[in-house]
Amino acid sequence: MQELVGAEGSYQQRCDVLVEHRIALWDVLAESVRPGSMDADIRLDSAKANDFAGFLAEHREIDLICFNGQKAAKLFQHFVVPDRSATTRRHETLPSTSPAYASMPYAEKLNRWRSVIVGY
Numbered sequence: 001m002q003e004l005v006g007a008e009g010s011y012q013q014r015c016d017v018l019v020e021h022r023i024a025l026w027d028v029l030a031e032s033v034r035p036g037s038m039d040a041d042i043r044l045d046s047a048k049a050n051d052f053a054g055f056l057a058e059h060r061e062i063d064l065i066c067f068n069g070q071k072a073a074k075l076f077q078h079f080v081v082p083d084r085s086a087t088t089r090r091h092e093t094l095p096s097t098s099p100a101y102a103s104m105p106y107a108e109k110l111n112r113w114r115s116v117i118v119g120y
Contacts (some may be wrong), residue, residue: 005117030049094112
């Protein structure tokens, strides 16, 4: 987010910059067991999604939900969409920012994120 909107400094300062740019940043999962460091290691039987229904009910102005990679989008589809809390919003799956996703150069990832986040 630093490269996109200049979010830097303390945690609170970075959060303040995101809010100024009307960006909410939240993991799809509130909890899960993941024995390794890869998203593929997430045990779905242990996963619990964050309360998107409550969050989106409180923030009705949100109309775009972006995902940091395919796994986040799939988890959202699996756990959140069945509750119908976010089906009326636009969804964008962006390339994972994880260094483990090395098949796309960083500059290309940044350009894709910039085109959706900053251009929105």
